[in-house]
Amino acid sequence: MLSGYLFKNIRTTQRLLRNFSSDAKFFKVRKPSRKQNKLGLEKEKRRKNKLQSTQFFYIAARARSPYQEVEVVSNNRKAPLQTQRKSIAPRFEKKTRQKISDYLKQMATPEIEAQLAPLRAAVKEYGDLIRDLKAKQAPKIDIDKAVVELKARKKLLEETEIALAPKEASFDRLKLEDLLKRRFFYDQSFAIYGGVTGLYDFGPMGCALKANMLQQWRKHFILEEGMLEVDCTSLTPEPVLKASGHVDRFADWMVKDTKNGECFRADHLIKNSIEKLMNVSKIDKKVSAEIKKDGEDVLARLEGFDDKDMHEVITRFKFKSPITGNDLTEPIAFNLMFPTQIGPTGDFKAFLRPETAQGIFVNFKRLLEFNQGKLPFAAAQIGLGFRNEISPRQGLIRVREFTMCEIEHFVDPEDKRFPKFAKVADEKLVLFSACNQLDGAPAREVAIGEAVANKTVANETLGYYMARCHQFLMKVGIDGRRLRFRQHLSNEMAHYAQDCWDAEILTSYGWIECVGNADRACYDLQQHYKATNVKLVAEKKLPEPVDVDIVEAQANMALLGKKYKKEAKKIQTALQQLTSEQVTAIEAELVAKQLYNLDINGEKFELAPDLVNIKKYSKKIHVQEITPSVIEPSYGIGRIMYALLEHSFRQREGDEQRTFLAFKPLVAPIKCSILPISANDTLVPVMDAVKEELSHYELSYKVDDSSGTIGRRYARTDEIGIPFGITVDFESGKTTPYTVTIRHAETMSQIRLEVSELGRLISDLVSGRQQWSDAQAKYPKFEASAE
Ligand code: AMP
Numbered sequence: 001m002l003s004g005y006l007f008k009n010i011r012t013t014q015r016l017l018r019n020f021s022s023d024a025k026f027f028k029v030r031k032p033s034r035k036q037n038k039l040g041l042e043k044e045k046r047r048k049n050k051l052q053s054t055q056f057f058y059i060a061a062r063a064r065s066p067y068q069e070v071e072v073v074s075n076n077r078k079a080p081l082q083t084q085r086k087s088i089a090p091r092f093e094k095k096t097r098q099k100i101s102d103y104l105k106q107m108a109t110p111e112i113e114a115q116l117a118p119l120r121a122a123v124k125e126y127g128d129l130i131r132d133l134k135a136k137q138a139p140k141i142d143i144d145k146a147v148v149e150l151k152a153r154k155k156l157l158e159e160t161e162i163a164l165a166p167k168e169a170s171f172d173r174l175k176l177e178d179l180l181k182r183r184f185f186y187d188q189s190f191a192i193y194g195g196v197t198g199l200y201d202f203g204p205m206g207c208a209l210k211a212n213m214l215q216q217w218r219k220h221f222i223l224e225e226g227m228l229e230v231d232c233t234s235l236t237p238e239p240v241l242k243a244s245g246h247v248d249r250f251a252d253w254m255v256k257d258t259k260n261g262e263c264f265r266a267d268h269l270i271k272n273s274i275e276k277l278m279n280v281s282k283i284d285k286k287v288s289a290e291i292k293k294d295g296e297d298v299l300a301r302l303e304g305f306d307d308k309d310m311h312e313v314i315t316r317f318k319f320k321s322p323i324t325g326n327d328l329t330e331p332i333a334f335n336l337m338f339p340t341q342i343g344p345t346g347d348f349k350a351f352l353r354p355e356t357a358q359g360i361f362v363n364f365k366r367l368l369e370f371n372q373g374k375l376p377f378a379a380a381q382i383g384l385g386f387r388n389e390i391s392p393r394q395g396l397i398r399v400r401e402f403t404m405c406e407i408e409h410f411v412d413p414e415d416k417r418f419p420k421f422a423k424v425a426d427e428k429l430v431l432f433s434a435c436n437q438l439d440g441a442p443a444r445e446v447a448i449g450e451a452v453a454n455k456t457v458a459n460e461t462l463g464y465y466m467a468r469c470h471q472f473l474m475k476v477g478i479d480g481r482r483l484r485f486r487q488h489l490s491n492e493m494a495h496y497a498q499d500c501w502d503a504e505i506l507t508s509y510g511w512i513e514c515v516g517n518a519d520r521a522c523y524d525l526q527q528h529y530k531a532t533n534v535k536l537v538a539e540k541k542l543p544e545p546v547d548v549d550i551v552e553a554q555a556n557m558a559l560l561g562k563k564y565k566k567e568a569k570k571i572q573t574a575l576q577q578l579t580s581e582q583v584t585a586i587e588a589e590l591v592a593k594q595l596y597n598l599d600i601n602g603e604k605f606e607l608a609p610d611l612v613n614i615k616k617y618s619k620k621i622h623v624q625e626i627t628p629s630v631i632e633p634s635y636g637i638g639r640i641m642y643a644l645l646e647h648s649f650r651q652r653e654g655d656e657q658r659t660f661l662a663f664k665p666l667v668a669p670i671k672c673s674i675l676p677i678s679a680n681d682t683l684v685p686v687m688d689a690v691k692e693e694l695s696h697y698e699l700s701y702k703v704d705d706s707s708g709t710i711g712r713r714y715a716r717t718d719e720i721g722i723p724f725g726i727t728v729d730f731e732s733g734k735t736t737p738y739t740v741t742i743r744h745a746e747t748m749s750q751i752r753l754e755v756s757e758l759g760r761l762i763s764d765l766v767s768g769r770q771q772w773s774d775a776q777a778k779y780p781k782f783e784a785s786a787e
Contacts (some may be wrong), residue, residue: 011091013591072381075468096170101161103169107481107506112164119157126150166481167763173508175659176649177395185209185645185719186396198392198400206641208669208700210403213476213637213644215380217405219470227380227407228367232359234384235342238349244358244524246337246351253307253331254390255314263391264321266310266331267302273319274299300437307331335388350739352386357632358409359383364536368410372780375628376461378409395511396642407637409461410628411660412540414523416459424467425449430484432457444482456487458499462519469503469515473640479598479647482506485517489554496523498629503645514639522627529627532575539623547620551580551587562607574600574613587614598770608657648721650746660747661721665766672701673717673764677729686732689755690740697759699766703728718745720746723760741782744772750782 108116116461130146167683181187182204188195202210222229241247252743253266274295298313305313310331313319321328337351353359360379371377383402392398425448431445434457446456452463464483488500503515515562524537554574564571575598578586589596590609598605645661652658665671674690676683687703694701702722704713725743728748732740738755741760749772764770 004736009357010344025140030457075481086251094523096172097162097252098167099702100165101158104161104165106226107166107169108164115164116157118158119153119160123150123153123157126153126578142507147536149661152589171646171649172508173646176645177650178249179649179659179661179719180206180645186341195342196388198398200399201394206671208643209667209721210637210662211666212406212669213641214403215651216476217472217635217637220408221405221468222380225378227378228370230360230363230367230379230381232353232356232363232381234353234386235340235350236353236358238351239531240358240362240528241354243527244361245527246354246358247335249355249786250337250672251335252390253310253335254334255328255331257308257326258323258329259326259352260324261336262323263390264328266304266307266314269319269322269328269390269782270302270310270313271299272322284644301491303489307333310313321462322759334388334390336389338379338386338388353384354387355385355634356381356383356404356406357408357524357634360680361528361536361630364410364525364528365534368538373539375540375626376409376411378407380405380407388424396638397507397509397512398639403637405637407465407631407633409465409631409633410538411461411631412538414626414628416461416519416629418464420462420463421449421452421460424471424590425452427467427470429466429470432484432486432504434487437486438488457501458519461631462499462517466501466503466517466629469517469633469635473503473505475664476506476640476667477642477644477648481642482647484511486511486513488518492521493518493522496521505647507643507646512639512643514636514643516632516634518632518634520630520632522629524630527628530577533576535625535629539624540626541623542621545620547618549580549616549618551583552576552615553578553583553586556611558614559611563611569607570600570777571607574598578657583614586612590614593610605768633706658715658718660715660718662747663721664768665762666720666764666768668701668723670702670720670722671699671766672726673713673722674701674703675710675713675717675727676703676705677727679705679707680730682733685726686728686740686755689738690726690728690758693755693759694762697763699759699762714743716750721745724765726758740777745776747772749776751779752782753779 009067012759013552030289092764104112104116114318126149127148130143131225133143133146141171179185183205185206186200186202188197189199189201190196191552218229221227238247241250254263255266255269256263259624262478277291278295296516298561307330314328314331319328320326326554337354338390340346340350340352360381363379367377367379368375382403382405384401386401388397392400427449428445429451430443431446431451435441435456436443448457448463448467451457452460457466470483470485473483482505484506485506486504488497488502493500498519498521498711500518502513503516503517504511506512528534529536542763552573555568557568557572560568560571586596590607590612594613596607598607644667646665650660650662652660663669670692674687674694676687691701691703702717704717706713706714710727717725725745727741727743740755740758741750741752742758743750761770761775765775
């Protein structure tokens with residue numbers, strides 16, 4: 001039992017704490033007013049999107065363990081009034097407690113798991129015992145006793161979970177969204193017209209953050225790997241996307257509300273509905289076992305489902321529209337591309353590109369020439385992709401227009417070794433292989449060199465890009481504990497793909513695919529060759545010249561033209577693209593039947609022997625023509641940015657209303673704030689000197705000379721993730737050289753230094769050449785008054 005004092009004011013509590021012994025802590029509790037139902041009130045406030053500060057009270061108390069019971073003996077220091085027992089655990093709402101528990105089931109470290117496992121076993125023991133007692137129709141008193149013990153065990157587990165859970169486990173998305181909106185990181189587009197789902201505008205902070213991430217991406221990949229950058233158009237003619245397969249296959253299955261026509265993505269509807277059912281099954285034990293098994297089975301196979309499978313699940317589980325409860329139609333294929341036309345006639349069909357990759361493939365010949373005909377090489381493109389998502393509902397995670405950064409690495413299909421692979425071979429990545437997924441085993445941390453050696457990852461080039469992807473995500477500030485690489489199951493991959501690993505990041509929406517790393521074999525280049533008859537190949541020098549027998553089918557255009565008119569050209573192209581083996585087979589059939597049926601994408605053309613000349617000759621060749629394989633890392637910058645915002649979001653210890661973004665300085669939208677302690681004119685020359693120094697080092701800054709207290713101004717700049725606050729105070733200009741303080745937003749610690757040293761130090765801190773601890777060791781600490 002703890003005893004302490006209850007206060008409304010955190011400062012008083014903190015002051016009081018200093019008088020306690022070293023194991024004293026302060027706790028924060030909510031005190032609902034007598035009249036209002038607090039939970040109801042909170043929900044209402046949230047609905048209105050106005051996160052006003054909730055009324056919190058602080059208890060200064062001696063603590064023996066962070067989840068111990070607290071007895072509040074007084075709400076007034078002089079006159080103890082009431083005694084009230086409060087457990088620390090309920091400071092979180094039930095929903096949050098559940099969230100923490102779910103989080104730990106997925107994310108607990110082995111050390112945490114070791115502490116939780118016996119408590120979980122203890123709960124299970126009593127759960128089983130109660131079921132047993134009920135089955136045996138034991139006396140009610142025995143069951144009741146067991147229930148009391150079960151509750152106590154559950155509570156101990158819950159409280160231990162809260163005590164051990166990392167901060168992000170209780171992450172509050174509403175608070176983050178409120179901050180992002182208020183400080184205009186991004187917001188829904190065309191909001192004054194009611195907004196459009198899946199479209200977002202970035203404000204000043206969002207723009208700067210995105211620009212910094214793109215700059216780092218360009219540096220990390222294009223510059224450091226010597227890639228060839230291209231910038232192609234978004235408007236893409238139909239034949240290009242027909243060849244790539246997007247016109248026929250870039251679709252999601254959609255179901256509609258039979259009454260109001262509202263659309264839902266079928267796989268998302270099934271996933272959400274099953275997850276909802278599973279939650280119900282936790283409460284309603286009668287349906288539990290059956291539904292859990294069936295539901296888990298469907299979820300595991302969902303990625304590979306076609307329309308029939310989905311329809312079967314929707315009818316078997318009797319799923320309805322989640323909004324109206326109305327019946328749903330059968331799944332319909334919905335192509336995700338935005339169609340348009342180029343020019344005024346309306347005849348030239350086109351689409352807004354769904355990915356940037358095709359722009360690189362169609363420029364392959366020129367890029368190869370630029371690279372002096374040599375393989376391997378990589379091209380990269382940063383640009384917009386457009387997808388008409390069926391029902392985007394997860395903020396930046398699923399939008400209809402988004403920035404992609406894509407790499408197409410062209411490599412000899414017979415040799416996918418990577419010259420620099422040794423440099424990354426020892427890097428450890430969390431891999432969630434197809435085997436792990438099928439066995440229900442957890443993801444495992446493995447050195448990428450080992451994963452390639454034992455063929456878990458198909459080849460060195462793919463492995464190299466996965467390691468570089470890991471480095472990039474860590475560099476911009478993604479939490480490594482919430483990052484994994486998930487291998488596609490064979491039914492998820494396109495038929496031509498050889499291996500595919502998504503970098504998935506854990507957010508409050510679950511594990512989200514943020515980067516796709518795929519070995520797409522030769523598919524794309526071959527498809528564009530078939531469509532255009534322009535050879536998209538590289539030449540590989542043979543060790544020695546060899547004689548080869550060539551067999552070719554040549555079209556007799558005079559006769560073909562008469563018979564097939566405009567189609568003759570198409571037939572000629574198809575004949576030119578046949579392999580020697582195919583021509584030999586045609587020749588045999590022409591001899592045997594005097595007729596050959598040529599199939600071009602399902603269209604049949606009858607060819608008599610006089611329409612085709614078979615030509616045979618021998619040729620000495622010095623080089624072999626190969627269609628390169630393509631390794632494609634594809635980054636969605638918006639998704640990474642959202643994950644980064646979640647991972648950087650913090651609440652000040654002891655003051656949950658004070659939220660801030662702890663960005664890595666490298667990507668922080670603004671690097672420094674300049675805060676004059678007062679509006680006094682004597683500070684102006686120092687301010688000017690600081691600005692000049694920062695500009696010289698190309699460091700962005702924001703001056704906050706508003707009238708609020710320094711603490712309030714710090715809080716404002718912390719909110720938008722400015723990592724360093726430069727305060728100009730009355731000491732600053734008293735002597736020359738001028739001095740200022742730098743405050744590190746994340747730790748709130750401060751140092752004092754000369755203005756002439758500012759630029760270099762902050763520039764080093766931004767680039768990561770120095771850490772804040774290095775700066776603290778070098779410069780005198782500045783004791784700030786309480787914020
Ligand atoms: P994909 O070509 O589907 O593998 O997508 C490549 C990357 O683009 C994904 O890893 C995501 O990061 C991103 N992405 C795909 N679709 C969307 C979307 N609708 N909204 C935002 N990002 C997306």
